[in-house]
Amino acid sequence: MRLILLFGLLSISLCSSAAVYRWVDENGKVHYADEPQQNAELVEVKQNTQNTIALRETKLNSPKESELDTAVNTTITIVSPTHEETIRSNEGKFDVTVSVAPKLLRGMLLALFIDGEIKAQPQTSTTFSLEGIYRGEHAIVVKALDQNGKVLASSSPRTIYLHQATLVTRPTPRGG
Known part of the structure; x- marks a missing residue:
């Protein structure tokens, strides 16, 4: 099997160095062929007329050391709602606003987690509008x-209490 493969590769390499022929037909059109x-x-193909590609070494766009230091020193603070705030919303709607210092680097996104689960798509905006929270x-x-998805910075946890009015009515005791 290896011998057949080797013979096939040799025959392909011999074919690739085949001669090129040029001729002009009766209409004056120029043609080229390998037969x-x-x-x-016979057209002589010179080595310098063949296409060659030289690949340059590419450098990855990695953050500069100063950007990495800034990412490590980024501070995220939840501005609203305040710690242990009670929010009254029957629809479970409220906004979360954060401040980021010094600022978000290019490529950084903010993600909001409630009770350890992500509740909003990562975004660059510092305001999250939530609804449907129980x-x-x-x-x-x-x-x-x-x-x-690597965590670069995190805010301190903020506890909030969400109150919703109930539709369940309690029966009133009847006097008897």
């Missing part, structure tokens, strides 16, 4: 992520 034709002349106690954390 000799009537009135065809009542009760919740822990909110905002994290700065790179494009690969």
Whole structure:
């Protein structure tokens, strides 16, 4: 099997160095072929006419050391809602606003986590609009992520209480 493969590769390499023939037909059109034709002349292919590609070494766009230092020193603070704030919303709607210092680097995104689960798509905006959050106690954390999802910075957890009015009515006792 290896012998057949070796023979095939040798025959391909011999074919690739085949001669090129040029001729002009009766209409004056120039033709080229790898087989000799009537009135065809052999064209000598010079080494410097062949296409070659030189690949340059590419450098990855990695962050500069100063950018990495800034990412490590990035501070995320939840501005609103305040710690242990009670929010009243029957629809479970509220906004979370954060501040980022010094600022978000290019490629960094903010992600909002409630009770350890991501609740909003990572974004560059510092305001998250939420809805459909159920009542009760919740822990909110905002994290700065790179494009690969690696956490670069995180806020301190913020506890909030969401109250919703209930539609369940309690029966009133009847006097008897």
